[in-house]
Amino acid sequence: MQGPERLTADAAGIARAAELLRAGELVAFPTETVYGLGADARNGQAVARIFEAKSRPRFNPLIVHVASAEAAASLVDLPEAGQRLASAFWPGPLTLVAPRRDDARIAELVSAGLPTLAVRVPAHQVARTLLHTFGGPVAAPSANPSGRISPTTADHVLDGLGDRIASVLDGGPCSVGLESTIIGLEAGEGRAATLLRPGGLPVEAIEAALGARLGPPPNAQAKVQGISAPGQLASHYAPSAPIRLGATRPLAEELWLGFGHSPGADLNLSPSGDLREAAANLFDHLRRLDHMGGGRRRIAVAPIPQTGLGLAINDRLARAAAPRDQPG
């Protein structure tokens, strides 16, 4: 494969980066915290490529980057505390997790099946210009291979992901150098804002703006220290229907989720057996089958190859199939 394009962060380079995003390609770009690995957040297959490039063994939810607080408010319902934080710290190194709006046209894979969405308005001038030029939401985790530390220069990005991305927009070193602080805003009146991940924006500044202490995370495990909390998140991913894996055909009364050649499947993750397409469809199809079967009819899932994105797909399916009273 050809090496990635290293784009200068001028008008021409940013226009090219926006064009690549529109084409469903991955673009690494600078923010004031760390470099992000961006994809069009409305394009499930583009988002699937992020997990592929990072070799993430599981799907954890991604942060959606937008150009303005107004754009963020079109994606999530920000409670009063969230609006206060947004006006105090956006643009800046703050990510807010809030209930996703029904009319937010964001690929299911971005939030890995969760009812919430993480949103952020970065302050870096190059990121801002890119978001304006692209004109849509950009899903981006830190631009490092899974398990490695976050990149703060374009060279770091190329060291880790050089053979797996279309381009990197070189905006020089990141000024903050630490990931954004993530605050959870639960639905419901009077719920405290909670610290989900400490980061580039000090907790003291956040508490001062709120005029209140941050609550503890929903449970100790929910602290997302740079990685997700799979155990805590697992319950959200599970459909209410029971799941049977490795099903080459459905049994009586079962709904069948196919993959590849699966004649008679109720839904198919990818008729052509494409793992990227399957990843993009996973959460949506589970949700739809669960709905079709009234949450009771068992869902039989065709075997998924344990290669590439298949690892993360099978990880998620295994969690969905696990007995509900067991963690993770």
Ligand code: TXA
């Ligand atoms: O500074 C940053 O935050 C950088 C830049 C690129 O924006 N991004 C970043 O992304 O650090 P990432 O994927 O490495 O970390 C995002 C964290 C993960 O721990 C993920 O679990 C959490 O955000 N997260 C995303 N959506 C969530 C949600 N709906 N609920 C709870 N946690 C969420």
Ligand code: MG
């Ligand atoms: Mg990261």
